[in-house]
Amino acid sequence: MKDCVKMASSTQFTKDLCTPAFTVDLDTVRRNSDAMLDRFLRLGVQLRPHMKTHKTIECADIMTRGSRRCIVVSTLAEASFYADGGYDDILYAYPVTSDKVQRCAELSEKLSLFHVLVDNSLALQELKARPLKQGKVWNVWLKLDCDNGRVGIPHSDPAALQLAKEISEAEGVELTGIYAHCGNTYGCKGEEQIKAIAQETTSSVLQFVEKLKAVGIQDVKSSIGSTPSCSHPVLDMAMLSEVHPGNYVFYDVQQMLIGSCRLEDIAVRVLTRIIGHYPHRNQLLVDCGWAALSHDGGGRLPTGYAIIDGHPDLKLVSMTQEHGRVEPISGKLDFSQFPLGSMLSLLPYHACATAMMHPVYIVHSKGKVVGTWKPTRGW
Amino acid sequence: MKDCVKMASSTQFTKDLCTPAFTVDLDTVRRNSDAMLDRFLRLGVQLRPHMKTHKTIECADIMTRGSRRCIVVSTLAEASFYADGGYDDILYAYPVTSDKVQRCAELSEKLSLFHVLVDNSLALQELKARPLKQGKVWNVWLKLDCDNGRVGIPHSDPAALQLAKEISEAEGVELTGIYAHCGNTYGCKGEEQIKAIAQETTSSVLQFVEKLKAVGIQDVKSSIGSTPSCSHPVLDMAMLSEVHPGNYVFYDVQQMLIGSCRLEDIAVRVLTRIIGHYPHRNQLLVDCGWAALSHDGGGRLPTGYAIIDGHPDLKLVSMTQEHGRVEPISGKLDFSQFPLGSMLSLLPYHACATAMMHPVYIVHSKGKVVGTWKPTRGW
Incomplete structure (x- = not known):
């Protein structure tokens, strides 16, 4: 090799x-990356690019325009790789389980910002059982399922609000944000269908944040993602705190058929x-x-x-x-x-x-x- | 990680x-490996295990009972990895192309035995254009297609005999063997069907070796392989020089459904x-x-x-x-x-x-x- x-x-x-x-065509990568950065800069929304597609430092540098901050990863191997490569503000967007709590704790203690994802009470208990050192708190994102059908509590299920309360009240833990993946855009054909799902997901997440406010839980971020929805954002996405697409830096035949590129x-x-x-x-x-x-x-x-x-x-x-x-x-x-x-x-x-x-x-x-x-x- | x-x-x-x-269950790996080694020891046929399934030194050591000789690989990365790991007598069972001739030449010059695979005249010309140093010759196996439908000249095509002659007459090149993969066993259900294909492939290869003898080309080895056929060999396989299965060391659901294990x-x-x-x-x-x-x-x-x-x-x-x-x-x-x-x-x-x-x-x-x-x- x-x-x-x-x-x-x-x-x-x-x-x-x-x-x-x-x-990899470097010029196309730069163009795709710049287009996404500029699109969400105009909307006033933080782009937190997902690293799962390429998993390299060089491409991450392009996607973060050299800031080396504010990324999403799908594995702890990626999290450690980017942390070792000088990256910070890393969101490990995967349900945290017992075998990975210790490594997550070490990353939380090492970095200025490391975020984990939770969609059930057991995971919260496991985080609480390993309090962070140096006066740090666990940065927890609650995963909502907005009709995507993979990870997350259904957004309309009262259990979602209940878990959000538990997280926000837990010692040593902060409810940092609400996270949803609109993977159901992968079944779309064309911009119109993509936008309909982007709208639904955005509305569900924003409504949930309003529900949190109504019970006194303030300052909770919101993030949705998927390359189709972020390639064709709807205006309401400007009300989100963040978006987290990843594939767009390369794109592919599937994305072309969906209508993303x-x-x-x-x-x-x-x-x-x-x-x-x-x-x-x-x-x-x-x-x-x-x-x-x-x-x-x-x-x-x-x-x-x-x-x-x-x-x-x-x-x-x-x-x-x-x-x-x-x-x-x-x-x-x-x-x-x-x-x-x-x-x-x-x-x-x-x-x-x-x-x-x-x-x-x-x-x-x-x-x-x-x-x-x-x-x-x-x- | x-x-x-x-x-x-x-x-x-x-x-x-x-x-x-x-x-990986080490005891099962050892049992599978020992069973295959013993099976072909009894038949008096050299087992040349394929490394493509696991690609590790440790498993290769088990499959070669520590001899570290006589293996097959599917990529040049594997060939170099095993050569660097102290392995010799390596057959790179993949059609050699121009981009890989130089690395094949270096492996041929470094090892006591390195074999390449050819099924067309252009590849032979490319080998001849890079004569080996130290008085070495290219060890070439001719790939025959015995109704498998992937690489190889159809065994009954007169072009196969013609190419065998070209190889055996070429300067700096030796026709070492005839190689066939009975991948069509992957369509089988049960021992009887597997054995029928093992028999056909074996007969085709042995008949081809006889045709070579008839035109004065002697001492050419013969090898067939596939985990199904080598898990249920037919008696005529005792007349082959070698066999080259690989997956058997792990086996899997597909092999179970075929009837190999x-x-x-x-x-x-x-x-x-x-x-x-x-x-x-x-x-x-x-x-x-x-x-x-x-x-x-x-x-x-x-x-x-x-x-x-x-x-x-x-x-x-x-x-x-x-x-x-x-x-x-x-x-x-x-x-x-x-x-x-x-x-x-x-x-x-x-x-x-x-x-x-x-x-x-x-x-x-x-x-x-x-x-x-x-x-x-x-x-």
Whole structure:
């Protein structure tokens, strides 16, 4: 791998690059990041970008415009990685469990701001059982389920208000904010549907904050997120304290189909080499299997497991660990157009899943490799 | 992650283990490995185990009974990792392409034996264009497609014999062997179907070796592989030089359904913690998403994306990056049986795909953590 990267850096981008390779277009990343930062600067809402898609310091630096503050992570491995990398004000947006309380406590004591997420009373008891040193308090966000159907207490369930009260009254604990993920935007097609869900989620969260005020719980922040909703925000989102999208820095085919972005906003590819010609089955073989692309999307695109850049007539029909089978959507393949050893460029269905398969990203700008990024992983 | 492993090693296996965790039962690994070694020792056939499933030194040591020789790898990253770890006689069983010739040459010059795979004339030309130093020759295996439909020239195609001749006549190159993967055994149900394909593949390869002899090409080895065929070998496989299965060291639900192994032969699990109770949707949430399990299998098992050990009535119905939704196959869930923070143990559909998601494996024996293994990755 080390050798692979060396070659990529020292030679022409598309010819000698060791494949399969996950490539990141730095200019598109910067454009996507700037657009999101500017969008919420205009709305007067703090952007707290999510790191789960890329998990690198370099991309985080772009997403935070160098402030190295105010991020969300999905694993404690990410939290530690960013804390060690000089980041602060980190929200670990995942239900805290007993096996992780001690590490969360250490991060809370080390950083100026470390936030945890809670959606049940047991988790609160576990935090209380490990009081923080140095006079610090646990910064707790209550997770609400605003019809997303994953983590969180349903926003209209009286238990949500009850738990918010428990948190706000607990010793050594502060109810910092209300957190909701509008993951149900992933079922949308187009801006109108996205905005409808963004509106519903925003309203549910803001109404909940009003309910808190009515029972005397003041100064509680509010945050919603998802790349679709933050790519097409509704005006009411200006009343939120924060938003926390993540995928937008790369975007992908899934986001394009939802309507979050255009094809030209997708910053990442898997470059793959043609390793076999098999005319008797009308197929090319490429060196990208699920080990380099992931199975995400299940091959249900008209073009299979990915879009093959510049070849809308080709389909990635199946993959094994290190092999992909490519064939025309219809008709006979002209093999002379696809010489052995030449490259195809795959637009991933889901950038988060594809990035996770790669220990190194090849970063390029204006056709030249300009660096490599190494993500963290694990939990 | 470092902290996670530390905790796992110093405390009780199932209580404080940081989840999600990929666990390996060392005793089952040893039993699976010994069974395969003994099976082919009795048949008088060299076992060349494939490393692609686990990619660790420790497991390779078990699979080679400490000889550290005679292995197969699927990536050059693996080849370098094992060469650096003191391994020799390594077969890189993947079509060699221009971007990898230099690294293959260096491995060939460094090791006493390094083998490459070829199925087209262009690859042969590229090897010839980089003659090896120190009087060494390229050890080339010709890949035959024996109705598997992935890499290789169809065994009955006259082009296969033609390429074999070209390789054997090329300067600085030796035709070391004929290699076939009977991946079509993955479509089988039961020993009888597996054996039928093992027989066909074996016969095709042996007949091809006879054709070589008929044109004066002697002393060419033969190898077939796949965990199903090597778990249920046919007698004619005794006439092969080598076999190269890999998954058998872990096995998985897919192999059990094919008929390669029994449930008790599956050595690996993903341990996951219950992080949410959601009675209004009759669901538990667990901290294993596709980031820890992979999407392999597509959720098509009656129990969804995995089998939940000891709970045949539960189904892992869907996953996002870090979350899994679990519900009963039918009826109402008794949440009191599944306390928050308690663990479930998932049997993966495909161990190769699940192992690849983890930077560290927690290795246990007789209920105690006995170590951690760290796999290599990349290309």
